[in-house]
Amino acid sequence: MTRTTLLPGSFRHGPVVIQSSTPIIVTIDGPAGTGKSSVARALARRLGLDFLDTGAMYRAAAAVVLDRGVNRFDEAAVAREVASADLHFDWSADPPRILAWRQPIDARIREADVEAIVSPLAALAALRRHLVQKQRVIGQQHQRLVTEGRDQGSVVFPDAPVKFYLDASPQVRASRRAEQLRGTGRPVDERTLLSEIIERDRSDSARPDGPLTCPADAERVDTSGLAFEQVVDRLEDVVRARVAAL
Numbered sequence: 169m170t171r172t173t174l175l176p177g178s179f180r181h182g183p184v185v186i187q188s189s190t191p192i193i194v195t196i197d198g199p200a201g202t203g204k205s206s207v208a209r210a211l212a213r214r215l216g217l218d219f220l221d222t223g224a225m226y227r228a229a230a231a232v233v234l235d236r237g238v239n240r241f242d243e244a245a246v247a248r249e250v251a252s253a254d255l256h257f258d259w260s261a262d263p264p265r266i267l268a269w270r271q272p273i274d275a276r277i278r279e280a281d282v283e284a285i286v287s288p289l290a291a292l293a294a295l296r297r298h299l300v301q302k303q304r305v306i307g308q309q310h311q312r313l314v315t316e317g318r319d320q321g322s323v324v325f326p327d328a329p330v331k332f333y334l335d336a337s338p339q340v341r342a343s344r345r346a347e348q349l350r351g352t353g354r355p356v357d358e359r360t361l362l363s364e365i366i367e368r369d370r371s372d373s374a375r376p377d378g379p380l381t382c383p384a385d386a387e388r389v390d391t392s393g394l395a396f397e398q399v400v401d402r403l404e405d406v407v408r409a410r411v412a413a414l
């Protein structure tokens with residue numbers, strides 16, 4: 169007998185009945201400052217799916233490199249040390265907490281020195297291969313998943329049934345980031361933030377491995393003029409409609 173459950177959520181359009189065994193991978197890609205991570209987490213919660221933050225994996229790799237004194241330009245050494253850290257998530261925490269050598273490092277990965285090197289580090293092909301492989305294993309173990317990053321719909325899960333690409337103008341993203349930093353008491357220069365965002369977009373889009381790109385079959389959502397809840401509502405509507413059509 170096949171069990172069916174209701175997807176939890178706000179049910180603005182009535183509940184959608186799906187089989188509890190139905191695998192659903194939802195990918196959300198896009199540049200920094202589009203609110204991707206918070207949107208993905210909220211969407212996963214509304215739909216009763218697991219949430220994977222792949223940026224946390226690249227950040228964790230950067231923390232490992234810094235804390236172990238690895239030469240970040242030595243691609244093989246980076247991949248070797250990160251592999252030995254056995255990066256994985258504690259799925260009992262919400263959001264899931266990332267661990268290296270079995271130690272939680274979720275606070276460490278948000279620090280400024282990690283932020284400073286993560287983008288160039290994420291361009292290393294050997295590191296990307298390692299983390300993409302880990303993400304696919306996670307996708308097999310958590311088949312009902314909202315996963316967010318830069319390459320989730322294009323490279324990691326090309327067959328995902330629902331893909332999104334969140335975007336916003338660099339100016340909007342810089343002012344969101346400034347607001348976030350002010351909230352944590354860090355000094356803010358919006359013009360510097362804007363040029364950092366433009367440079368990061370350029371390097372994330374230009375790298376040969378897993379470049380930031382909008383997959384042809386992704387729903388592109390410009391979040392510039394939308395409030396957070398409006399973005400989540402829109403994504404939820406699309407997922408529920410797709411699930412109903414499966």
Ligand code: DC
Binds near residue numbers: 222378
């Ligand atoms: O989303 P974030 O800021 O936590 O991501 C951290 C860095 O990792 C950012 O420079 C982009 C990179 N990244 C990536 O290259 N591929 C992913 N799937 C996720 C993040």
